[in-house]
Amino acid sequence: MTRPMRTMPTAPPKPRPADENLAAALGPEVLRSWLRDMLLIREFEVRTMQAYQNRQIGGFCHVYIGQEAVAVGCTAAVNRNDPIVTAYRDHGHALARGLEPRFAMAEMFGRIGGCAKGKGGSMHFFDVPNHMYGGHGIVGAQTPLGTGLAFATKYEDEVINGGSSSRVTLCFLGDGALNQGAFHEALNLASVLDIPVIFVVENNGYSMGTSITRGTSMGHDITTKAIGYGMESAVIEGMDVMDVYNGMKPMVDACRAASRPAFVEIRTYRFKGHSMSDPRKYRTKDEEAKFEAEDPIDKLADYMMSEHGLSEDEYKSLTKSVRTEVREAVKWAEQSPPPDLDELYTDVYVERWGPYLGTSPPPMMQERSERRP
Amino acid sequence: MTRTIEFRDALREAMSEEMRRDQRVFLMGEEVAEYNGAYKVSRGMLDEFGPRRVIDTPISESGFAGLGIGAAMMGLRPIIEFMSWSFSLVAADPILNNAPKMLYMSGGQVGCPIVYRGNDGAGGQLGSTHSWCVEALYSNVPGVKIAIPHTPYDAKGLLKTAIRDEDPVFFLESERLLSVTGEVPEEEYTVPFGQAKIVRPGKDCTVVSFGRPVYFCLDAAEELAKEGIDCEVIDGRTIRPLDIDTIVASVKNTNYCVVVDQSWSFASPGSEIAAQVHQHCFDDLDNYVGRVHSDDVPAPYAQNLEQEMLPNARKITEAVRAVTYNA
Numbered sequence: 001m002t003r004p005m006r007t008m009p010t011a012p013p014k015p016r017p018a019d020e021n022l023a024a025a026l027g028p029e030v031l032r033s034w035l036r037d038m039l040l041i042r043e044f045e046v047r048t049m050q051a052y053q054n055r056q057i058g059g060f061c062h063v064y065i066g067q068e069a070v071a072v073g074c075t076a077a078v079n080r081n082d083p084i085v086t087a088y089r090d091h092g093h094a095l096a097r098g099l100e101p102r103f104a105m106a107e108m109f110g111r112i113g114g115c116a117k118g119k120g121g122s123m124h125f126f127d128v129p130n131h132m133y134g135g136h137g138i139v140g141a142q143t144p145l146g147t148g149l150a151f152a153t154k155y156e157d158e159v160i161n162g163g164s165s166s167r168v169t170l171c172f173l174g175d176g177a178l179n180q181g182a183f184h185e186a187l188n189l190a191s192v193l194d195i196p197v198i199f200v201v202e203n204n205g206y207s208m209g210t211s212i213t214r215g216t217s218m219g220h221d222i223t224t225k226a227i228g229y230g231m232e233s234a235v236i237e238g239m240d241v242m243d244v245y246n247g248m249k250p251m252v253d254a255c256r257a258a259s260r261p262a263f264v265e266i267r268t269y270r271f272k273g274h275s276m277s278d279p280r281k282y283r284t285k286d287e288e289a290k291f292e293a294e295d296p297i298d299k300l301a302d303y304m305m306s307e308h309g310l311s312e313d314e315y316k317s318l319t320k321s322v323r324t325e326v327r328e329a330v331k332w333a334e335q336s337p338p339p340d341l342d343e344l345y346t347d348v349y350v351e352r353w354g355p356y357l358g359t360s361p362p363p364m365m366q367e368r369s370e371r372r373p
Numbered sequence: 374m375t376r377t378i379e380f381r382d383a384l385r386e387a388m389s390e391e392m393r394r395d396q397r398v399f400l401m402g403e404e405v406a407e408y409n410g411a412y413k414v415s416r417g418m419l420d421e422f423g424p425r426r427v428i429d430t431p432i433s434e435s436g437f438a439g440l441g442i443g444a445a446m447m448g449l450r451p452i453i454e455f456m457s458w459s460f461s462l463v464a465a466d467p468i469l470n471n472a473p474k475m476l477y478m479s480g481g482q483v484g485c486p487i488v489y490r491g492n493d494g495a496g497g498q499l500g501s502t503h504s505w506c507v508e509a510l511y512s513n514v515p516g517v518k519i520a521i522p523h524t525p526y527d528a529k530g531l532l533k534t535a536i537r538d539e540d541p542v543f544f545l546e547s548e549r550l551l552s553v554t555g556e557v558p559e560e561e562y563t564v565p566f567g568q569a570k571i572v573r574p575g576k577d578c579t580v581v582s583f584g585r586p587v588y589f590c591l592d593a594a595e596e597l598a599k600e601g602i603d604c605e606v607i608d609g610r611t612i613r614p615l616d617i618d619t620i621v622a623s624v625k626n627t628n629y630c631v632v633v634d635q636s637w638s639f640a641s642p643g644s645e646i647a648a649q650v651h652q653h654c655f656d657d658l659d660n661y662v663g664r665v666h667s668d669d670v671p672a673p674y675a676q677n678l679e680q681e682m683l684p685n686a687r688k689i690t691e692a693v694r695a696v697t698y699n700a
Binding site for chain 2: 083085114115116117118119120124126127128133134136138141143144145146147148149150151152153155156158159160181182185186188189192193346347348349350351353354359360361362364365
């Protein structure tokens with residue numbers, strides 16, 4: 001038998017030019033759903049901040065306000081069964097992927113109804129039925145995991161099912177993760193092993209309080225990081241969900257077709273602090289005002305009004321329905337009981353042994369299947 | 374039918390059989406494929422399973438240790454080889470912070486059925502950085518299982534169990550044991566976790582160990598038998614889960630106990646077992662529980678110093694004599 005040769009990495013896939021407005025072509029219904037998703041994330045985060053201040057939420061809590069277009073535009077650019085994974089600022093991605101706000105809120109309230117039974121908290125949202133593989137708390141730690149998720153989809157498609165690789169994984173990270181070793185190892189592995197993962201850097205300019213210009217070499221053009229790993233890259237403006245989609249979709253298609261990794265920088269801004277305890281002294285009010293004027297929700301709403309005749313009343317009813325949904329989520333979370341003390345010893349091991357009580361999926365998964373047959 | 378094979382062949386048989394049985398199982402690590410394994414454990418596996426299931430990685434432990442976790446979360450069964458567990462330290466975040474906590478943090482949504490395996494302990498004059506016994510460090514972490522075989526039979530049976538296990542398993546081999554031969558059945562078998570084995574029955578003193586030091590315990594028991602001290606040597610086989618019941622039953626019979634653990638003494642499996650034996654056998658013990666560890670110093674290069682630092686038969690005989698009032 002001749003020894004099978006390891007395939008050489010193929011050339012980086014060439015994404016289609018993003019000059020055509022793919023998002024606009026999707027039509028008003030899709031755009032309206034994006035608007036609603038962004039409004040939902042915004043409202044959820046506003047309520048999250050309130051609940052945190054009311055001490056209903058503990059620990060570290062990082063809100064996504066300002067970055068909504070990134071999660072919504074990126075998840076729209078992939079298929080439902082394409083895995084995603086992200087860091088600790090994970091509320092937006094989970095909601096964009098379809099996690100119901102009540103399960104998300106209950107998680108932060110530390111209740112049994114939470115997506116992880118109240119054991120993960122704000123930084124560790126999981127929604128595996130929606131192919132959302134976490135919320136990960138350690139900066140950069142999710143980059144090898146995302147590479148592994150994509151390795152597995154390819155392995156399943158090719159080795160187990162004998163077909164060709166059909167899925168792409170989105171691995172989100174912040175600009176702060178660019179300087180972690182794990183990130184560089186993940187990019188190198190993805191490249192040498194031809195793994196279909198897209199590293200989506202949500203560049204909001206700051207790793208906590210350190211500006212990218214202070215902490216990251218070549219911070220003015222981070223796509224240079226991709227060059228050394230032989231990856232195609234793109235820079236996408238992240239304050240407009242249509243730009244995000246238009247930039248991501250060709251990249252996703254190209255990676256899927258070629259089964260290769262890619263690197264995307266999405267330029268965005270967090271309107272709030274790094275976490276709930278951040279006085280934001282490292283940046284100017286002028287800078288914040290400049291980006292707040294670029295609000296991605298306003299932008300899409302304006303577009304819908306001018307291009308698709310969205311009326312003020314319709315917009316108001318949209319915001320109202322979102323407000324109601326989140327208010328109900330908060331109420332639901334408040335009523336969800338704290339986990340039984342036995343839960344301390346469940347989900348440590350799958351197997352029951354010694355003091356450990358085995359594992360079971362969270363009530364959320366049961367409830368959801370009842371609600372959505 | 375049994376045959377006599379090397380420890381490394383037993384490991385390879387376990388992996389190959391499980392890979393034939395289950396397509397989700399794959400092997401990944403440095404030099405595992407084209408080089409045929411840095412220690413020839415995976416020799417021939419590339420030829421049988423091809424480059425998609427026996428996968429060479431660059432020297433990038435944090436990367437491929439984490440990649441394996443992502444793959445396990447998607448339902449695959451990765452075997453990740455560390456050429457040495459000493460190198461796992463640069464992968465501490467994935468192996469300690471992700472793999473053992475995934476099931477818990479996700480509230481039972483997704484676990485991590487992964488096996489990390491490789492050489493643990495002194496390889497022979499490798500110096501401090503390459504001679505780690507990681508069992509003390511890693512056994513501190515809930516969510517991991519730790520297996521540490523000393524015979525080819527156990528190596529194969531425990532590794533098959535590890536690969537089938539739904540939880541993350543750290544599988545600690547020893548470079549110094551890879552060429553050891555032993556009888557291994559041709560038929561399918563597994564060795565369950567959490568079941569210690571009495572490798573030498575005795576009535577005077579219980580000697581508990583794991584992995585390579587079990588051989589030193591057996592040597593010491595031979596020596597002590599000449600003096601009329603009849604040791605019962607127990608191989609714990611797995612540190613998590615720990616079969617404390619077998620150890621306790623033995624101590625209740627012998628009334629003396631010495632624990633031999635090649636990691637450093639402070640906060641180690643040896644200290645944990647000693648504490649548990651004190652708790653469960655308080656009224657049965659006729660003396661404190663003796664402990665033999667690697668000396669509390671970095672591993673030296675010089676051969677005589679290294680031999681003196683590691684647990685060895687002399688230290689064990691001295692410890693047994695001391696606790697049994699025969700010193």
